[in-house]
Amino acid sequence: MALTIEEQRERQRVKQKEAFARAQSRKIAKLNDPKEREKRFAKQQAASKRQQERQRIKLSSPEYRAQQLAKAKAQAAKAIEKAKTAPPKKRTLRKTTSKGLKGRTPTASERRAMDLIGKLPCIACEKHGRENPMISLHHVYGRTTENAHAYVLPLCCYHHDTLLPKEEREKYPDMLPVHAKGKYGGKRQFSQHNGTERELLVAVYEKVGLPLERLESLP
Ligand SMILES: [Zn+2]
Ligand SMILES: [Zn+2]
Structure with missing residues (x-):
């Protein structure tokens, strides 16, 4: 018995739906599979290791060091300049110079x-x-x-x-x-x-x- 076009389309839709549901459940099963989890974990570890290594190389590179040194020097120069232009701090003069006699x-x-x-x-x-x-x-x-x-x-x-x-x-x-x-x-x-x-x-x-x-x- 031949199917009508409408029936064929309906069957197609049902098949697609079922295929999608199967794919979803495979995905979920994979996510929860301990072996898969281990794999993912190893991947993450490797990625963070690579990131650390890149950071280490950056920190020890002469360019980076030179850059940091220049930054520190600039900051120090700024502080000196600020100290020069800032009003002098008031000094409190002691009335008595001989602490030994006067005590506190x-x-x-x-x-x-x-x-x-x-x-x-x-x-x-x-x-x-x-x-x-x-x-x-x-x-x-x-x-x-x-x-x-x-x-x-x-x-x-x-x-x-x-x-x-x-x-x-x-x-x-x-x-x-x-x-x-x-x-x-x-x-x-x-x-x-x-x-x-x-x-x-x-x-x-x-x-x-x-x-x-x-x-x-x-x-
Ligand atoms: Zn006395
Ligand atoms: Zn007396």
Whole structure:
């Protein structure tokens, strides 16, 4: 029985559809086939290896190196030019050049303590019934350790760092500088007449109302 033209065309279409479906399923099967996967993976590996090799050759080529060097030189020249034209950086000048004597800058809390203590008269003279308002602050524990600037004594120059003239010394035997002058003064002689610096510090803290706990850990 012969087919009509219409029937032949329909059969053709069905065949094409089936062929396409078969091709699709073969493709999917290939994609999921472990052996095929391995092949693809090997291909990718080889490609990335070739890429790395090309990069390596590029990086080690004299042309590339020369190019990079020129780039770096240009950048450096630019930086130098910029530094030349830029306004000079402001320098902060230190007021004091002898760091050894001045130590570090007082903190706000140390500054408050110094301001309070600086208003007192000489604490050693006071022990002997004299009032001497001309004082300087003596640092009991140096100028660098923690809170050092808060551990200061108000001392007149003769109790601090100046030796009283001989005839006066006989009148005021307690007036020995805490900073020794030759055989006179020094911590030991000073404290024999005036009490230890620590004791004086306690008296000072009591006078100005600074917390005594701050002195507890001191030697
Ligand atoms: Zn004094
Ligand atoms: Zn001193």
